[in-house]
Amino acid sequence: MKNKLSVVIAGGGSTYTPEIILMLLDNLDRLPLRKIKLYDDDEARQNKVAKACGILINEKDPTIEYVATTDPEEAYTDVDFCLAHIRVGKLPMRELDEKIPLKHGCVGQETCGPGGIAYGMRSIGGVLENIDYMEKYSPHCWMLNYSNPASIVAEATRRLRPNSRVINICDMPIGMEHSIADIVGVSSRKDLDIRYYGLNHFGWYTSIKDKSGKELLPELIEHMKKYGFINGEKGMATENKDSWFETNLFAKHLVAIEPTTIPNTYLKYYLYPDYVVEHTNPNYTRANEVIDGRETEVFSACAEIQKNGHSKGTKLAVGIHAEFIVDLATALAFNTKERMLLIVENKGAIQNFPDDAMVEIPCIVGKDGYEPLAIGAIPAFQKGLMEQQVAVEKLVVEAWIEQSYQKLWQALTLSQTVPSATVAKQLLDDLMEANKGYWPELH
Template structure:
């Protein structure tokens, strides 16, 4: 019989937690599970998703134990993997990270500029605290950390916890590859063999081949010079909010700087900072879009699942 694993999701009250659980449940053939735990130091927020997540798990495989806790010992005892996506200060602090720099004509963004530095300084202690819990209660556990700002947190882990079993990752390149696959006519990004260099938000694709070895990077660049990283008939509904579609369109300007490779869309903040400031509303930033959009959608759907007692036909 295959070994079954135990996972703790640190930052259990995140609106991304239900998606992470759905991803895990879709891959039980690759990663069989015996337990899924949610851990957060904000019990009220975690409770907004916990019951719905428990229903998701039980309807998929009732043999998987489910626990939601605010106790570090309960969370980290007997776990094989920790998926960490904490946000120290939560969205109200993100709002300040974005709005204070914009007040002074500087990029207001959660992972770069003054706001990114401030968020990074807050995040480091929170991530290190979770690493210490993991090492104390499950020393053989591996942490996959995608708490932002990814590069700052990764460097802090490297310096302060050089021997910790932690891998710092970011999903930005994979997120862009979903659009790239659509642009090039692939059914999935998994049909592409890609060559990418850089770190997290700061990187470039230099090759995109199909499984027969045919190169498609120049076809992609030609498209991006006209439309950015959007499909010709782009569907706005696939984006969580319109700022992500605008970010995909901005690739048109980024690729013109060096049309030999295709850049990460986050480079807009480094290469066009004045443009980003000019097109930002200092009174209504990404944090507000998330609060009014994604957060409301996810919490409302989780409440519906809890009240119905089933996740059948869920929009998560």
């Protein structure tokens, strides 16, 4: 009989919260729960999902205690896992993260380039605050942190909370692995053995084998040269032609640069920033898509559940965003020794890369935490790109700690997505003005 566990979802007002709840409820056999809590400092936003989540839980297992709160003590007392996905500044600030860089002819994206740097400067304090609550009220708890931008947040936790029980993760590779499984015709990404290395939103697959040990990488690369991450003519005809479709299709250009590995699709922002800017509507960015699409749909579905008092006929569904979290919590709680991609301190895993860089690599996860797998030496092209990006992330965290205008200017200047120190300074001044009250005061 497995012990029943208690979890708190930090960032309870997120539109991803209902699908995380559904994923937890779908996996009670693997991860039995006695308590689920939502915590957010925005009560009005959290209330848009909280009552619906309570109905979902009660329908599945009424013995699970459920709390939605804005009180950190109530939230963090007696919890085994904190699932943290906070967004400081919410979607209105994300919109500025995307639109301000575009005014300067730079990539406007929430985790990459200037927008990611602005978001990182907002996120660090919020994540550290939640770590401190966790350590005060439930010091045995693990925080599974997937708050963006993950690389900057991970570097901040390494620098400022080095002994905390925090594991930094991202669901992006999981989405890619679902696409890969679909392309090669296997039923699940878990039927694949993968090798991957890089930084968050900045990495490469070096091996993808099926369970028989057959290497699938060469045929996948050939497929990607034509279709990217789209499943051939079938996918071209049937997939929704949204911004993700364009991103997955564009991956064919990333393979052309380095045709021996499969790249993370986010590399388009660093390697083709001119193309990205040219093909982005500066007045209607991804933030607007989310506000008009996902946010409206999820809040409406939650309102319908609350109104009806039941979830029958709901459009809410389990999403891949939540899958990784249950796997990780199960591995930590029950010592499953599952192999997972985590964002961890390098410490020699990548042989020719700095030990103190936060890298995204496969790890074996058990009750005592994680053990990174050795990657070996990496090629000059990937190494050079990664070193530049790690320097950006470290400078951002140093700028936050030291309240340094100079270091944030340097970070923006060094970003592959920014053309010059002149543009970097103009960007910084505009982003500073937009983020008053969110960033430390720079001097």
